[in-house]
Amino acid sequence: MIEIKTRTELxxxxxxxxxxxxxxxxxxxxxxxxxxxxxxxxxAEQSIRDAGAVxxxxxxxxxxxxxxxxxxxxxxxxxxxxxQVLVDGDLISIDCGAILDGWHGDAAVTVAVGSVDPIDLxxxxxxxxxxxxxxxxxxxxxxxTDISHxxxxxxxxxxxxxxxxxxxxxxxxxxxxxxxxxxxPFLPNYGKPGRxxxxxxxxxxxxxxxxxxxxxxxxxxxxGWTVVTTDGSRAAHWEHTVAITDDxxxxxxxxxx
Ligand code: MG
Ligand code: MG
Numbered sequence: 001m002i003e004i005k006t007r008t009e010l011x012x013x014x015x016x017x018x019x020x021x022x023x024x025x026x027x028x029x030x031x032x033x034x035x036x037x038x039x040x041x042x043x044a045e046q047s048i049r050d051a052g053a054v055x056x057x058x059x060x061x062x063x064x065x066x067x068x069x070x071x072x073x074x075x076x077x078x079x080x081x082x083x084q085v086l087v088d089g090d091l092i093s094i095d096c097g098a099i100l101d102g103w104h105g106d107a108a109v110t111v112a113v114g115s116v117d118p119i120d121l122x123x124x125x126x127x128x129x130x131x132x133x134x135x136x137x138x139x140x141x142x143x144x145t146d147i148s149h150x151x152x153x154x155x156x157x158x159x160x161x162x163x164x165x166x167x168x169x170x171x172x173x174x175x176x177x178x179x180x181x182x183x184x185p186f187l188p189n190y191g192k193p194g195r196x197x198x199x200x201x202x203x204x205x206x207x208x209x210x211x212x213x214x215x216x217x218x219x220x221x222x223x224g225w226t227v228v229t230t231d232g233s234r235a236a237h238w239e240h241t242v243a244i245t246d247d248x249x250x251x252x253x254x255x256x257x
Contacts, residue, residue, distance in 0.1 A: 002185060003178040004202035009103070010243045010250065013178065013204060016053065017105035017241050017252030019098040023047040024109050025255055027067070027096070031111045033088045037069035040094065041080035048098045056097035056104055056181050063225065068095040068108075070226070075169060075210050075218050075235040077225045088114035091124065093237040097181055104181045106206045107253035108239035119164070120234055123213055126158035126166055127236040130189070130209040134174075135242050138205075138249040144185055144196030147174075151209050152190040167216030169235070172227070174207045177241055201244050204252065208239030 005013065026047050027040050045066040048055045055066035063079075070078035070093045071086070077095075078084075086092060090113035097106040110124040130151045137150030155166055174187030185197045189209045214233030221228060229235055243250040 002176055002197060002203060003183060004200060005178060005204060005243070006202065010202070010204070010245070010252070012101050013103045013105065013241070013243065014252045016098055016100035016103045017107070018256060019048055019051040019053045019100055020096050020105035020107045020253045021255045022051070023096050023098065024094060024107060027094050028109055028111045031086065031092060031113055033086055033114050035086050036082050037071070037078070037080035037084040037086070038082040040069055041065045041067050044096055051100070053098040053100040056099045060181070066096070070235070070237065072234050073228050073232045075212070075227045075229060076172060076237055077227050079223060079225050086113045089116055091116055091120045091234055091236065093235070095237065095239065102179055104177050104179070105253050106177055106181055106239060106241050108208060108237050110236040110238060119213065122162045122164070123166065123211060123234060124236040126155060126162065127209050127211045128238045129158055130154040130211065131207055131238040131240060134207040134209065135240060135249050135251060138199060138242065138244055140199055140201050140244055140246070142199045143194050144187060144199065145191050146193045147205070147207065148188045148191040149193035155209070155211060167212035167214055167233070169210035169212060169216050169218055171218050172210060174205055177204050177206045199244055201246055204241060204243045206239055206241050208237065210235060210237045
């Protein structure tokens, strides 16, 4: 069963999405050498609670924090901690979720710490571009894997433009979202178009490609959360929560403008 939202419900989801967007903007601004991922987490929790929302990650299957902070070879689900102090040249992905009035928002950004290798910046740019291509591919009446295909195609285009191969992480992907953070359907970041659930107005999806500079293979660390690349190559992760409307995709976690 895929949850279909009314326009009013999507407006409520937009309010949750704005809490996430504002929090991520605050965090991106706070990222600098010398800041620990625990400090970023404290800022995030304060920002979310000040908005009258609840950090959805905190306590999710026992996750101990309000954001996932994944540095360098960490792909997703990094646990913020005081020992992880950012240094010049790091690449951090910050994933954030909030619940407002029962509705979820979920988004992630990748941020450069100080001056970063141009190759890492290109990796992040390729990932963001793949996410945007996925969002652009959403059509009411289309199929779920039209999005997957668009994400993969954009990654391959970025490879050609950058003269480099990227690993498309296959162990994780996007998902339905609404009254829960992770709902059906699962959305792979690669594959043939024209398959899977038919896209309908009122659906909401989190679109979140993860790319690496090397192998796409990942493993979970013994902390039970942190996902790293098996070859130690750096990774990037971008995510937006997007609704399908009659007017096209509505990026619910976009910053206000
Ligand atoms: Mg997320
Ligand atoms: Mg997500």
